[in-house]
Every structure is written in C-alpha cells, then in structure tokens.
Amino acid sequence: MADNETHLYLHGKPVEGFDECHEHISPMSIYYKVFGALLVLTGLTYAVSYMSLGPASLPVAMVVAVAKATLVCMFFMHLKYDDRYHVFVFLSTLIFVAIFFTFTIFDLQSRAKINEEQGTFFRDQYDREAPPPPTLPEGVELAEH
Amino acid sequence: MEDDKSKHAKREPSYLVAQKGLKSWLFTVDHKRLGLMYLASTLLFFFVAGIAAIAFRTELLTPGPGEISSVLEWLEMDTTQSATTYNKLFTVHGAVMVFLVIIPSVPGALGNFLVPLMLGAKDVAFPRLNLLSFWIYSLGALFFIYTLLAGGLDTGWTFYTPYSSNFSGSAVISATFGAFILGFSSILTGLNFMVTIHKMRAPGMTWNRMPLFCWAIYATAIIQVLATPVLAITLLLLIMEKTLNIGIFDPAMGGDPVLFQHFFWFYSHPAVYIMILPGFGIVSELIAVHSRKHIFGYKAIALSSVAIAIISFLVWGHHLFVSGQSELAGIVFSFLTFAVAVPTAIKVFSWVATLYKGSIQFNTPMLYGLMFLFTFTIGGLTGVYLGALSIDVHLHDTYFVVAHFHYVMMGGTIIAFVGGLHHWWSKMTGRNYNEAHGRWGALLVFVGFNMTFFNQFVMGQQGMPRRYYTYVPQFQQQHVLSTVGAYILLIGFLWTAYYLLASLRKSAAPKQPIADSPWGGTSLEWHTQTPPIEHNFHGQPRVDSDPYNFPQIERTGDAEHH
Amino acid sequence: MSDHDSPKAHRPEGASEPHPGHPFMAHHFNTPGQQAGAAKFGMWVFLATEILMFSGLFLAYFIVRMNYPDMVLAAHEHLNKTAGGINTVVLITSSLTMALAVRAAQTGNQKAILRNLLLTIAFAFTFMVVKYFEYSAKFAHGMLPGKYYHAWDHGYLIEGHPHIFFAVYFCMTGLHGIHVLIGIGVLAWIYVRASKGHFGPRYYTPVENVGLYWHLVDLIWIFLFPLLYLVR
Numbered sequence: 001m002a003d004n005e006t007h008l009y010l011h012g013k014p015v016e017g018f019d020e021c022h023e024h025i026s027p028m029s030i031y032y033k034v035f036g037a038l039l040v041l042t043g044l045t046y047a048v049s050y051m052s053l054g055p056a057s058l059p060v061a062m063v064v065a066v067a068k069a070t071l072v073c074m075f076f077m078h079l080k081y082d083d084r085y086h087v088f089v090f091l092s093t094l095i096f097v098a099i100f101f102t103f104t105i106f107d108l109q110s111r112a113k114i115n116e117e118q119g120t121f122f123r124d125q126y127d128r129e130a131p132p133p134p135t136l137p138e139g140v141e142l143a144e145h
Numbered sequence: 146m147e148d149d150k151s152k153h154a155k156r157e158p159s160y161l162v163a164q165k166g167l168k169s170w171l172f173t174v175d176h177k178r179l180g181l182m183y184l185a186s187t188l189l190f191f192f193v194a195g196i197a198a199i200a201f202r203t204e205l206l207t208p209g210p211g212e213i214s215s216v217l218e219w220l221e222m223d224t225t226q227s228a229t230t231y232n233k234l235f236t237v238h239g240a241v242m243v244f245l246v247i248i249p250s251v252p253g254a255l256g257n258f259l260v261p262l263m264l265g266a267k268d269v270a271f272p273r274l275n276l277l278s279f280w281i282y283s284l285g286a287l288f289f290i291y292t293l294l295a296g297g298l299d300t301g302w303t304f305y306t307p308y309s310s311n312f313s314g315s316a317v318i319s320a321t322f323g324a325f326i327l328g329f330s331s332i333l334t335g336l337n338f339m340v341t342i343h344k345m346r347a348p349g350m351t352w353n354r355m356p357l358f359c360w361a362i363y364a365t366a367i368i369q370v371l372a373t374p375v376l377a378i379t380l381l382l383l384i385m386e387k388t389l390n391i392g393i394f395d396p397a398m399g400g401d402p403v404l405f406q407h408f409f410w411f412y413s414h415p416a417v418y419i420m421i422l423p424g425f426g427i428v429s430e431l432i433a434v435h436s437r438k439h440i441f442g443y444k445a446i447a448l449s450s451v452a453i454a455i456i457s458f459l460v461w462g463h464h465l466f467v468s469g470q471s472e473l474a475g476i477v478f479s480f481l482t483f484a485v486a487v488p489t490a491i492k493v494f495s496w497v498a499t500l501y502k503g504s505i506q507f508n509t510p511m512l513y514g515l516m517f518l519f520t521f522t523i524g525g526l527t528g529v530y531l532g533a534l535s536i537d538v539h540l541h542d543t544y545f546v547v548a549h550f551h552y553v554m555m556g557g558t559i560i561a562f563v564g565g566l567h568h569w570w571s572k573m574t575g576r577n578y579n580e581a582h583g584r585w586g587a588l589l590v591f592v593g594f595n596m597t598f599f600n601q602f603v604m605g606q607q608g609m610p611r612r613y614y615t616y617v618p619q620f621q622q623q624h625v626l627s628t629v630g631a632y633i634l635l636i637g638f639l640w641t642a643y644y645l646l647a648s649l650r651k652s653a654a655p656k657q658p659i660a661d662s663p664w665g666g667t668s669l670e671w672h673t674q675t676p677p678i679e680h681n682f683h684g685q686p687r688v689d690s691d692p693y694n695f696p697q698i699e700r701t702g703d704a705e706h707h
Numbered sequence: 708m709s710d711h712d713s714p715k716a717h718r719p720e721g722a723s724e725p726h727p728g729h730p731f732m733a734h735h736f737n738t739p740g741q742q743a744g745a746a747k748f749g750m751w752v753f754l755a756t757e758i759l760m761f762s763g764l765f766l767a768y769f770i771v772r773m774n775y776p777d778m779v780l781a782a783h784e785h786l787n788k789t790a791g792g793i794n795t796v797v798l799i800t801s802s803l804t805m806a807l808a809v810r811a812a813q814t815g816n817q818k819a820i821l822r823n824l825l826l827t828i829a830f831a832f833t834f835m836v837v838k839y840f841e842y843s844a845k846f847a848h849g850m851l852p853g854k855y856y857h858a859w860d861h862g863y864l865i866e867g868h869p870h871i872f873f874a875v876y877f878c879m880t881g882l883h884g885i886h887v888l889i890g891i892g893v894l895a896w897i898y899v900r901a902s903k904g905h906f907g908p909r910y911y912t913p914v915e916n917v918g919l920y921w922h923l924v925d926l927i928w929i930f931l932f933p934l935l936y937l938v939r
Contacts, residue, residue, distance in 0.1 A: 025810060028807075031810070034803075035803045038799045039799065045932070048937075058938050061933040061934075062933075065933055072802060072925060072929070073922075089752060093755040096458055096759065097758065100411055100458075103474065103477075104404075107407065107471050108401075108404075110474055111470070111474075115471075133866060134865065140860060140862050142864065143848070143863050269735075272735065336749055336753060343748060344748065370756055371759055372759075374763075375762070377760055378762075381878075382764075382767065385853070389852050389855065390854035391853035391875075392853055392874060399774070399871055401774075404770060
C-alpha cells in the first residue's frame with residue numbers, strides 16, 4: 001500500500017500535510033492575568049485561615065485551592081484548548097481519588113457508631129483516651145513559639 | 146480486508162535474527178523481543194514459585210510437623226524454625242506469583258508481542274519506555290531474589306500490619322521495596338499500551354474493529370495506571386512505618402492497622418482484574434479462531450472489560466469483611482461485589498454462545514480455552530459466595546478462599562496464558578510444537594489442577610484454615626489428595642515446558658517456513674510473516690472490518706502442526 | 708520520504724532516529740502530529756498516576772486529622788507559615804515561567820526559552836533552599852517523624868500523638884520535595900537541549916511535557932500548603 005506513494009495518517013485518518021498538527025498558542029496576557037489571579041487567591045487562602053470559620057474553614061480552603069488548581073490546569077497546562085480526552089483522563093483520576101477517600105472514610109466514620117451500638121470495644125485505639133500529658137525533661141524550659 | 150502484500154513480498158529475516166548479539170537483546174526496543182524476554186522471565190519465576198508450593202504441599206501431607214523439620218535437620222538448621230519456614234514458603238509462593246508472574250506475564254509477554262501487531266503498528270507508542278519497563282521489572286526481581294537470599298519473608302504476600310511493620314524479623318523491607326519497583330514497571334507498561342491503543346491503530350480500525358485482546362489490554366492498562374500508584378504509596382508508608390515507626394498503622398502509637406488493609410486492597414483488588422482481564426482477551430481470541438465463528442457479542446465483551454475495570458475499584462472492602470471494618474461499609478462492599486460479577490458473566494455467556502454451531506477444532510489452544518471456561522466459571526462463582534458478607538464470615542481465611550483464587554488465577558489466567566502461548570507459538574518462534582504432546586499436557590494440567598484444588602473448597606467449608614503449618618488429622622486425606630494433584634500438575638507443566646522447548650531445537654526447525662496464519666486467524670498479526678520481520682509489516686496495513694469474519698478468509702498454508 | 712519503508716535493516720531506535728525533513732521524528736509513527744499527540748497523552752496518563760500516588764498521602768492526612776483534630780491543630784501551629792507562603796509564591800511564579808517557556812518554544816523564541824527555563828530552575832532551587840531551612844528548624848526543635856520525635860527535649864509540648872502529624876508532614880513534603888528535585892534535573896536536561904536549538908514551532912513536545920510535570924508539582928503544593936500549614 002504505502003510503497004511508492006506516501007499515505008500519512010493522524011489518529012487513523014489520512015492527512016494532507018506531513019506537519020499537520022494543530023496547537024493553540026495563548027497570548028502572553030493570559031499567562032500574566034492567570035498569574036495575578038493565582039497570587040490573589042493565595043492571599044485569599046491566607047486570609048481565610050485567619051478568619052475563625054470553625055468547621056467551615058476546611059471546605060472553604062479547599063474551594064480556594066480548587067479554584068487555583070483549575071486556573072493552573074486550564075491555562076498553564078492548556079487543558080482548555082487541548083484534546084478533550086485529556087480533560088477526561090484528569091477528571092476520571094479525581095473521581096477515583098474521590099472513591100478511595102469516600103469509601104475509606106465512610107468505613108472509619110461508621111465504625112465508631114456501630115461499635116458503640118453493639119458494645120464492641122477495642123483497647124488502646126478506640127478508647128481514645130488521651131495519652132498522658134507530655135512533660136518537659138529535667139533542665140529544659142518551655143520554648144517560646 | 147486489504148492485505149499488506151506479505152504474501153507477495155519476499156521473506157525477510159525475522160525479528161529473531163535481524164540483529165545479533167547479547168547487546169541487541171538487552172538494549173532492544175523491539176516490542177517482540179521484549180515480549181520474549183518477559184516470557185522467559187515470568188516462566189522462570191513461575192517455576193520458582195511453583196517449587197515453593199510443591200515444598201509446602203509436601204509438608205502438608207502429614208498433620209503434624211513433617212518434611213520441613215526433616216529438611217532443616219538435615220541442613221543442620223534450627224528445627225524450631227519449621228513453622229516460620231513454612232510461612233516463608235507460602236509467602237514466597239504468593240509474592241513471586243502475584244508480583245513477578247501473573248501481573249506482568251500476559252501484558253508483558255503476550256501483550257507486548259501482539260498489541261502492535263494486532264493494531265497494525267510498527268511498535269508500541271514509547272519503545273524506549275517499554276525497555277525501561279523491562280529493566281525495572283528485572284530490578285524488582287533482583288530485590289526479590291535478594292529477599293530470598295536474606296532469609297525470606299514470612300508475612301504472607303499481603304504484608305499485613307502490625308506483623309509486617311512491628312514484629313516480623315524477616316526481610317520485609319527488601320521485599321516491599323522490590324514490589325514497589327515492580328509496580329512502576331506495571332504502570333509504565335499500562336501507560337504504553339493505553340497510548341498505543343488510542344493513537345496507533347491502523348487506518349480503518351475503529352475501536353469496534355479492534356481485536357478483543359486489545360480491548361482487554363486496554364481495560365487492564367486503565368487499572369494498572371490508576372491502582373498501582375496507590376500500592377506504591379502503601380508500600381512506602383509500610384517502609385516508613387517499619388523504619389521510622391511513624392505510627393500510622395500501629396495502634397499503640399495512635400494508628401490503625403485496618404487502614405493498611407484499606408490502602409493495600411484498594412490496589413490489590415483491582416490488581417486481580419489486571420491479572421484476569423488479559424486472560425479474558427486471550428480466551429476471546431482462542432474461542433473465536435478455533436471455532437471459526439464470529440465472536441458472539443463483540444460489543445458486550447469489549448464494554449464489559451471496561452466496566453469490570455471501573456467497578457473493580459469499588460469492591461476492595463470485601464477483603465476486609467472480618468477485619469474490624471464497619472458492617473455498614475461491609476454491606477455496601479458486598480452489594481458492589483455482586484455487581485462486578487455481572488460483566489464477567491456476560492463474557493462467559495458470550496464465549497459459550499460463540500461455541501454454539503461453531504466449527505470447533507480440538508487443538509491444544511482450544512483445549513486450554515475450554516478448560517478456562519470450566520475452571521474460571523467455578524472460580525468466579527465461588528467468588529460470589531465469598532462476596533456474600535454473612536458467608537464470608539465463615540469462609541474467610543479458609544481453604545475455600547485459597548481454592549477460589551487458584552481457580553481464577555491459575556484456572557483462569559495461567560490456563561489462558563498457556564493456551565495463548567500455544568496459539569501464538571508459531572507466530573512468536575517460527576516453530577511448531579508437537580500437537581499430540583500438547584493435548585497430553587493439557588490433560589495432565591486439567592486433571593492435576595482440579596485434583597489439587599477442587600476438594601479445597603470442601604476442606605475450607607469444613608473449617609481448614611489457610612496458611613496453617615499443622616492441622617487436625619481429619620483433614621489429612623484431603624490434603625494428601627491435594628498434594629498428589631499438585632505433583633500431577635507439576636508433571637503437566639514440566640511436560641509442557643519440555644515439548645515447547647523441544648520445538649526450539651535446531652533439529653525441530655520446520656522444513657518450510659510456517660504460513661502466516663496456520664490456525665486461520667484473521668486479525669492483523671496473522672497477516673504478516675511468521676515470525677514477523679523487525680518492523681512488523683511491509684507498509685501500513687488497512688482494515689475495513691473486525692477480525693472475526695472467518696468464512697471469507699482462506700486458511701493460508703497447511704495445518705502443519707499435526 | 709517514508710523512512711520506515713526502506714528495505715535496509717533499520718535500527719529501531721525510536722525518537723533518536725532522525726527523519727529526513729523533520730528532526731526527532733520516530734520511525735514507528737506516521738506523522739509528527741501523531742507522535743506529539745501520543746507523547747502528550749502519555750504524559751497526562753503519567754500525571755494521573757502521580758495524582759493517585761499522592762492521594763494516598765492526602766488520605767492519610769485526612770484520617771489523622773479526623774482521628775486527632777486537636778492534636779493536628781496544636782501541632783500544625785509549629786509549622787512555618789511564612790516559609791510555606793514564600794514557597795507557594797515561588798512555585799506559582801515558577802509555573803508562570805514554565806508556561807512562558809513552552810510558549811516561547813511554540814513561537815520559536817530561542818532566547819526566551821532559555822531565559823524562562825533558567826528562571827524556572829532558579830525558582831525551583833529557591834523552593835528547595837527555603838525547604839532546607841524549614842526542615843533544619845524542625846530537626847533542631849526535635850520535631851522528627853515517628854519514633855525519632857523528641858520535641859519535649861527542646862521545650863515543645865504538644866498533646867496527643869504529634870509524631871504522627873510530623874510523620875505525615877515529612878512524608879508529604881518530602882515526597883513533594885523529591886519531585887521538585889527530579890523536576891530540576893529534568894528541566895536542566897531540557898535546558899541543555901534547548902541551548903542546542905532542538906526546539907521550535909515544529910517540535911517542542913519535550914518542553915511541553917516537562918511543563919505538564921512541573922505544573923503538577925505546583926498543583927500538589929497548592930493543596931498541600933493550606934492543608935498542612937493553614938487550616939484550622
């Protein structure tokens with residue numbers, strides 16, 4: 001088949017030019033804008049940590065981190081302009097991470113309740129008694145933090 | 146289907162002789178040579194782990210301490226170490242089989258050899274990465290060999306904490322590090338296949354015209370890529386725990402040993418699908434070609450492979466039913482375990498339907514394919530029993546589990562692998578094995594295997610625990626039966642090795658080169674020279690249909706294998 | 708033109724085999740586009756494996772945090788937020804310069820490629836230097852992982868099992884640091900190749916792929932920093 005003529009294929013489909021390859025080049029301004037946004041969001045991360053949000057502090061911090069990550073992925077890593085399949089690979093990975101986290105934490109959370117209901121007890125770990133308060137050895141003073 | 150003119154091109158030197166010298170093998174980037182090297186290595190380790198099994202099966206002939214003590218005495222070693230030696234033997238058997246044989250064998254040996262050929266490509270996407278995978282595999286194997294020389298490992302292949310982290314005096318760190326390294330080989334192989342299958346299919350080969358073996362390798366690659374990194378981090382944490390006592394798995398330090406099991410099985414359950422999915426791919430090829438009938442339910446088989454790959458990530462907790470995991474989590478995992486059996490069953494039905502009204506040739510590859518259907522189905526069904534939470538409470542850590550996984554891993558993967566080896570033997574080596582010998586070998590393996598493992602289901606249900614060095618006398622007869630079966634199985638495999646190696650002798654060279662497609666297969670690997678030239682094809686093959694349309698293609702050449 | 712059809716024995720050496728008309732074209736691909744597409748896709752799959760590897764450590768962190776919330780709160784006060792903050796800015800900036808290096812390769816601006824790669828390497832070094840000071844301070848205060856923890860000898864009292872927190876801290880930042888070091892090595896290799904003029908609009912795949920790796924290192928730190936250093 002490809003003896004004398006040159007039949008070229010890209011992803012299984014024939015192409016005309018040998019160098020046919022479509023890549024998007026972002027303008028410089030995008031990079032600087034994203035950089036600026038990332039710095040602002042970093043500042044926000046700091047600010048959030050100093051507010052007393054209580055139990056909401058973790059989710060809020062994570063939302064900010066996800067925003068930063070999205071900017072890095074979409075613009076610095078070019079996912080916005082890339083083959084859609086790469087986005088699929090990336091998101092699927094996150095889904096599997098979520099599966100790992102969810103099921104394991106689900107087990108750990110539901111263990112305590114069920115053990116309590118059934119009166120099962122484990123020594124050491126599930127007593128969750130605090131270990132004895134730490135003491136300073138001889139001659140050591142409490143350090144200023 | 147357009148031919149690639151291999152029939153008309155003059156015969157070129159095959160990939161086996163195209164380049165000469167040891168360096169050309171050790172530094173090769175040719176996927177076919179790498180496949181052969183993986184084949185040799187995995188078969189070598191198969192025998193090493195098999196001998197370990199023969200050793201401890203011999204010990205189990207008697208209820209009390211027996212052969213191991215005698216051997217230790219003869220070697221003038223401490224006989225109080227007999228029980229530990231027994232633990233080391235089954236650990237070696239398990240760890241070597243899992244990490245050095247079953248996981249790498251089908252993707253590494255057959256996958257490497259066949260996938261580019263089946264896709265009509267000249268090589269995998271990243272040939273040098275392929276070579277690196279093999280070197281990494283060899284490095285991991287060296288760590289395992291070192292472990293053996295350093296006194297072995299006695300924790301079981303599952304490395305459960307706190308024994309492995311706090312109490313075992315054996316070579317845990319080198320074995321763990323070896324497995325860590327082997328994981329990277331697996332990841333890189335999976336990565337290579339994923340990209341190859343996505344990007345390097347021949348013109349006209351849509352996803353639905355790919356051989357099912359490639360679908361299986363693709364699904365396997367998904368699992369390899371996603372699950373193995375978690376094993377890497379688990380083993381790293383275990384090494385940290387052992388060296389630094391970080392306390393994450395140690396209850397006395399505030400950690401949780403069941404956490405190790407979660408981390409470990411998050412990889413190891415999908416890992417068993419890494420082991421079996423390529424076997425499924427092989428069986429699809431064997432059954433279709435040797436019954437000369439279009440595979441039934443191509444899409445069902447293809448998509449069920451991917452479905453298995455995905456669902457396999459949701460069921461790892463069924464290994465933790467009695468570990469202290471919460472019952473609620475247990476119920477969820479049990480339900481999902483039933484779900485993962487469904488795509489597998491779809492495949493088995495499709496294969497049986499393929500056989501129906503096919504023109505079945507009872508040659509050796511087909512015998513192994515049929516054997517697979519029998520043994521894998523038993524293994525798979527017993528897996529469903531174990532997936533039922535309440536039953537597992539009774540059967541966990543008994544011989545029932547041992548029988549189950551041997552039926553799926555040996556009766557599944559190894560049987561499929563050996564069948565595939567026979568099916569593609571001429572393509573890989575340019576030689577024919579003796580068909581009569583092959584059939585006897587298949588019979589020996591079948592008889593030996595079932596004799597060894599079938600009654601272990603009964604033993605397990607009656608309460609015989611696994612990994613026990615001694616046992617109550619009521620089980621002795623069954624253990625003797627198992628051990629005799631193991632010896633028959635050994636003879637069967639040795640016989641198979643003998644006649645396959647015999648076919649490689651100079652004197653066994655065929656007078657005329659073997660035809661491109663001696664079995665009548667129609668996928669692209671059968672459209673090129675036997676054995677293939679270094680670049681696989683002369684030019685770029687095209688396809689316009691899937692590779693299971695048999696009546697249209699004449700078998701090229703005679704069936705020289707009789 | 709089609710080198711792969713030549714009948715003479717052709718060393719299958721992959722990307723090192725020059726193709727007439729296009730440098731660095733491998734023999735087993737049909738077009739440069741196929742090669743570049745395959746390389747990028749392979750890199751994304753590799754990034755997926757890295758994400759999953761770190762996810763194990765993140766899960767360990769979350770579990771320690773779930774089991775010992777007070778201890779984690781007390782122990783993480785001892786982490787140097789300023790150093791962490793500096794490192795975050797350093798890494799984000801290095802991501803910028805890396806992305807600019809890739810763009811420079813796309814537009815064929817050889818000087819800019821070299822300049823941006825050098826800047827990225829410099830920032831990576833800065834990161835490691837700051838990390839070195841952080842770690843030294845921890846070692847000096849006896850805050851070591853696991854059984855080597857002895858902060859009480861230096862006057863620091865933290866209730867609970869602080870050695871677990873510091874174990875997780877060192878494992879996570881340590882593994883991340885190893886990836887930064889590997890990144891420096893890989894960036895240096897790309898710098899050498901760039902200085903030889905290998906990269907341009909027709910071929911810049913290695914720069915792009917190293918860029919993807921480097922952005923992943925940044926991504927991991929984006930999550931690591933608030934979780935370890937900042938969250939209450």
